[in-house]
Amino acid sequence: MGRKPFFYAALFAMLLQTAPAPVPAEAPRPRPAPAAAPAAPEPLIRAPAAAAPTGPTTVAEVKVVRELPIAGWLEPGRYVWDDAGVPAGPTVIVVNIRGRTLSAYRGGIEVGRSSLIYGADNKPTPTGAFAILQKDAHHVSRTYGNAPMPFTLRLTGDGVSIHGSEMADDLATHGCVGLPKPFAAKLFASAHVGDRVIIWQG
Numbered sequence: 001m002g003r004k005p006f007f008y009a010a011l012f013a014m015l016l017q018t019a020p021a022p023v024p025a026e027a028p029r030p031r032p033a034p035a036a037a038p039a040a041p042e043p044l045i046r047a048p049a050a051a052a053p054t055g056p057t058t059v060a061e062v063k064v065v066r067e068l069p070i071a072g073w074l075e076p077g078r079y080v081w082d083d084a085g086v087p088a089g090p091t092v093i094v095v096n097i098r099g100r101t102l103s104a105y106r107g108g109i110e111v112g113r114s115s116l117i118y119g120a121d122n123k124p125t126p127t128g129a130f131a132i133l134q135k136d137a138h139h140v141s142r143t144y145g146n147a148p149m150p151f152t153l154r155l156t157g158d159g160v161s162i163h164g165s166e167m168a169d170d171l172a173t174h175g176c177v178g179l180p181k182p183f184a185a186k187l188f189a190s191a192h193v194g195d196r197v198i199i200w201q202g
Contacts (some may be wrong), residue, residue, distance in 0.1 A: 001156075013024045023073055054196075055129075055131075055196035056129065056198060058129070058198065059094060059198055059200050062094055062198060063092075063105070064105065065107065065108030068080050068111075074113065076115050076117070076168055076169055077167040077168075077180050078114075079113050079115060079180050079183035080113050080181070081112040081113075081183060082111060083190065086109050089107055090192065090196075091191040091195045092196050092198070093105075093197040094198045094200075095125075095162075095177055095198065096202035097118050097199065097200065097202050099112060100117075101115060102162070102187075104191070111190065112186060112187060114153070114183040116177050116178060117171050117177075118177055120172035120173070120174070123173075123174045125160070125175050125177060126160060126175065127200055127201060130180070130196070130198075131155075131196060132153045132154065132196075133155065133156070133157075133193065134152075134154040135152070135192075136152045136154070137151055137152075139161075139163065150184065151163055151181070151184035151187070152188075153187070153191055153197075159175075159176075161176050162179065162184070164178070164179055164180070164185065165181070166178075173201070177199070
């Protein structure tokens with residue numbers, strides 16, 4: 001009877017030695033976030049190429065169906081405008097330096113003709129075929145002391161334009177084509193960006 005407590009104690013000690021050590025419980029692992037869907041590639045956006053100006057490139061290519069019935073030379077400041085019954089559409093402008101006239105055509109019909117002033121000898125008006133790049137009814141020249149240039153039709157990147165101007169025999173421009181202001185207003189209303197301008201020596 002005296003050995004039983006010892007036997008049970010030894011048995012309990014033996015069981016403790018052979019029992020596997022308790023495994024500590026692992027903390028719950030955070031579930032990985034679902035992988036983001038790959039971003040769609042950004043579309044490649046290209047600016048549309050500027051369309052090449054279309055229309056005449058020389059005076060000989062200008063289609064003329066009818067001209068205004070004007071006899072003689074237009075003195076400085078004089079002009080004629082008559083577009084009654086002429087459909088709207090692209091305007092073709094022809095500048096004759098030697099003749100000191102500008103003619104505007106729509107559908108081959110001359111709707112306006114005006115006297116003009118042009119560039120002085122040290123800054124001549126360039127000749128060739130141009131497209132109207134920009135319209136500005138209230139343009140002021142920063143290059144030439146904030147000189148007003150109303151109803152500007154810009155032809156070149158360096159500022160050569162058709163615009164309203166004071167008119168006189170002894171006046172010249174810095175390369176632009178100057179027109180009587182009332183005529184310049186009518187031409188400005190008729191012409192559009194992209195319309196063709198032919199400047200020749202005459």
